[in-house]
Amino acid sequence: MKEFLEEILKRIVKHPDDIAIVEFDDTSVKTFEIIVNNEDVGQIIGKDGRTIKSINTILNAAKSSEGKKFVLKVIR
């Protein structure tokens, strides 16, 4: 799923090489901390958080091996 998330992010940012994702495993949730170029923070969050929420929805709807809920955090 981390690779999938990265694939999506890469295609919507201006600076794909600046993306870094850190994965944290908890018992029931898996958290992805996303670091992107400052210029791209607004783009991946979107108006009213719509873009990041959409990514989260897609991730949770896609087949997940662990059956865990995914949480996304954008770090700046």
Add this chain to the structure above:
Amino acid sequence: MIKLDIKQYTAKTAELAYENALNEYKVPKEELSFTVVQEAAKTGFLGLRTIPAIIEVYLNENHLLANLQDFLNIILDKFEGTFYSNLKIFGKTIVVSLEGEGLEKLIGKYGRTLGALQHLLMIYVNRMTDTKIDVKLDIGEYRKNRKKHIEEIADSTARKAIREGSTELAPMFSFERKIIHEYIRKNFPQLETKSVGLEPYRKVVVYAKELQTTGSKKR
């Protein structure tokens, strides 16, 4: 008309200039269009002076659609099922038609996943273009098949409403609620339907008409 990444190329002939462009853009011919800015010509005394050809080259809508198809495939890949997608562009709107097995998961509860997918595709397209392009997901075939199923639900709900006086359904898409309203109005004139609640949790309530209820009580 979509024009992305516009550049000018100069060469002896327009054909040569276009070939150079193809080598640099590294895309199939169908995705790269050009218009001639200046024709190659010979002028001057005895035609000794040559004027090179200048063309303006740009990535066209085929390129946009090919990229969008790639992006869509990456996402569809992560969903269980067999999907067929078809992309078409009409002016500034791209229509993505989806068919196949497993669409329920892709649509999601109250269409939430579908909405998210549509938004992401739009973000992706608009990162490539300067003009705003709309992306619409079309699940026409799914709706057609779903109609039959919804009518069955409408039928059993109507019977329940007759037995119990009133009953309510789970939240549905607007196109699904419309099917329920129409089906019951047509087949159960003794019942009435209305939608209640706010999207995306809006649902249909089915109930017996006033007169008929009191009428049945008297009997």
